[in-house]
Amino acid sequence: MxxxxxxxxxxxxxxxxxxxxxxxxxxxxxxxxxxxxxxxxxxxxxxxxxxxxxxxxxxxxxxxxxxxxxxxxxxxxxxxxxxxxxxxxxxxxxxxxxxxxxxxxxxxxxxxxxxxxxxxxxxxxxxxxxxxxxxxxxxxSPVTLPPIRRDPEPAPAAAPSAPAPPQPSRRQGPRPSRFDVVAIGVSTGGPNALAEVIPNLPADLGVPVLVVQHMPPFFTASLAEHLDKTSRLRVAEAVEGEPVLPNRVYIAPGGRHMTIRRMGGPEGPPIIGLNDNPPENSCRPSVDVLFRSVAAHFGGTILGVVMTGMGSDGCEGVRAMKRQGCHVLTQTEDTCVVYGMPMAVDEAGLSDEQVPLPRLAPRIAYLVGSGRSA
Incomplete structure (x- = not known):
């Protein structure tokens, strides 16, 4: 019952x-x-x-x-x-x-x-x-077992077994030789998870970090302020048209999608774009919107990270990034408040590595650092 x-x-x-x-x-x-x-x-x-x-x-x-x-x-x-x-x-x-x-x-x-x-x-x-x-x-709750039948009926024919869920992918070739950006998607349980990741990234990470956390207006600004006080990187709510610089963390404003644009044309420096387009996956900002945009402007030099959260926002964006050859980390189920967004990526076979929350910051720093020194 x-x-x-x-x-x-x-x-x-x-x-x-x-x-x-x-x-x-x-x-x-x-x-x-x-x-x-x-x-x-x-x-x-x-x-x-x-x-x-x-x-x-x-x-x-x-x-x-x-x-x-x-x-x-x-x-x-x-x-x-x-x-x-x-x-x-x-x-x-x-x-x-x-x-x-x-x-x-x-x-x-x-x-x-x-x-x-x-x-x-x-x-x-x-x-x-x-x-x-x-x-x-x-x-x-304890499971209540049905009563045992004294005169068991003939066993029904076995139903065909369901196919096993897809396993997380394992990169067939080498991972990208360098990373130019870290893109993070997170939702339920995200503020505390980000508080364990962002402050533990090194001051000389060398690349920008773009974050979509599902939150309404006012809350993302407070989140950025909280993280900035405890982080070695500069953390702020993203502003329309500002340059995307290394060693900065940009948090998408509540109620607005965050994208990447190029100043002056396809080869220009990346800048922040904000828009009020309709929600995706009932979310604005949406992780899918950011990930698709990052895929279009950074190609395969992306380190994608999908963390605790309800729903599946981010999965299709990861698919777009994977088509460009990016590398993707997902937070492990046992360290998620809600294993929804990472599960969608894992079950789609799009995750390269499943990483416990306490190991995410060191893993990001290692991958980005080894790519820069290669």
Whole structure:
């Protein structure tokens, strides 16, 4: 029997509690959903009746979302937490701190005059997250075996075995003799994963690093600021038309696709291009958009990296880069918060190496460094 998901919504505003409750019940009709108006009440309720998932407002009076999360993680480490955040820069910074404390992900509070459109956006964002938490709950629950038949029936004819999933590719020839750019795609679990990779890259890496992290506006700027404070490379949110320089990390702005253009023609120096084209894979910025653009302008001298994230954004972009002869690293399943984006690349046979998160930065530095010294 599939266990029911127990969800607690914590927000000091009655309107948001009602909206979130309605959205969650429409996405997960079998879930047991309850709500409360403060962090203190939430902790008391969890002590009496644990929940599988808490939707936690980032900004609340008395006990803030961050303080509530810190206590919740200490007292109920198995409970997943999704932060509900506003769209101010202060809320973005607080939310990144919450992710560092162990929150699974965050979603933005509904805003705008169109209430139904806001609810639809929330449903689209929460649906895969709730599915992910339900899957984790199913894996933790004991399996109930069916009763043994006393008079067994004849065994049915064996069904044809399904073909084995494609294995990660192994490069048939030598990898590129040099790398001119590192292109990274990441989503759910990404801020913490990037915090383990970017600050551990050397100051003299020698190539630019282009990053698409699925995040809304304000959040990517805060992410860049957080990483820049702890990194030897310069980290910043990308700006339209700026040159793409070595030893810089460019993070695609939330809500905009990031591409590469050439200044003055096909042989000109690379510069950043930003656009508001429609989302791809329900994402803007999209990893596929960046990877295709990088493939068109850097050819086979690309080191591609696909890290933790939900969905398959990046897989088709990797395919485009592989046609040019690039080298691709994917984060290993055991070190991903969500093994979705790397899995899509792995199962398509497009990964050259599967690398645990703690080894990604040294591996990137080694590959880029050996290519430059060759």
């Amino acid at each position: 599939i266990p029911k998901l127990r969800i607690l919504i914590v927000d000091d505003t009655a309107v948001y509690r009602r909206i979130l409750t309605e959205v969650v019940e429409s996405v997960q009709p079998d879930a047991e959903v309850s709500a409360c108006p403060s962090g203190r009440l939430a902790l008391a309720r969890l002590d009496q009746a644990p929940s599988d998932l808490v939707l936690l407002d980032a900004v609340m009076p008395d006990l803030s979302g961050l303080e509530t999360l810190r206590l919740l993680r200490a007292r109920h480490p198995d409970t997943s937490v999704i932060m509900i955040s506003g769209t101010t820069s202060a809320a973005a910074s607080s939310t990144l701190d919450a992710l560092a404390l162990g929150a699974l992900e965050f979603v933005r509070k509904p805003e705008g005059a169109d209430a139904e459109a806001s609810r639809a956006e929330l449903r689209d964002v929460l649906r895969p997250l709730l599915r992910h938490v339900q899957t984790r709950l199913n894996l933790r």
